[in-house]
Amino acid sequence: MAKNTFRAKEEKGKATKRISSGSSLFSFIEKKLDITGLIGYGIPVKLVPPFLYAATLALIYIWSNHKAENTIREINRVQQEVEDLRADVTTLEADYMFSSKQSEVAKKMQALGVYEIDEPPMKIKVKK
Template sequence: MSQNTFKKKIKKGSSSKGSGKNIFSLIEEKLNVTGILGEGVPVHFAPPFFYAAMLALIYIWSNHRAENMIRKIEITQQEVEDIRADVTTLEAEYMLSSKQSEVARKIAPLGIVEIDEPPMKIKMKK
């Protein structure tokens, strides 16, 4: 019995479109793919290649997630700083408005006046 073999194509002269080579045949010629891989694609290289490709994808995804998380943290920190500044301003306004002189100034239009003399202490005899 004879063995199966690939049929070899015989190259004819130049065609009507010039050299008759397309981009893929030029790439194959320049890279010498058949010299590196032989006549077929070695299937035993597929699992390590897919494993490395999967690791690369996981690495890219991980970096993408980390960068997104850093962006979210920076935005949140900026919001916290803004809120902290607002709280500080409100506390300062509250402390100012609770001073005795400010309270007296605010209630003066209502006709309530501040007493000038200190309160008296009432003593009871037993």
């Protein structure tokens, strides 16, 4: 009994012209790699799990890099926001310190009719 094998279907005129001309990049790569010599005409079932494992690891690696880049971008955005808020706080503190000076408070109180005393306070002495 004969063994079943795959037969490569080729048209005599077209196949020889295409291979011999080498005009396509893919035909050149196919000639140089010759994968059919390694695995035959089809994918061996025993090689599927390692390829799937490698593909899964590659996808996890790509996802991890993508997530890390997004995290770095977010950190830079938040750092810029913190620097802006820090500058605002410094400005507000300087304004508060300036407005709490005695001369500034006196200017604000004059509008209400309260004036600053120019004389020093007197000490009251009580006789025993």
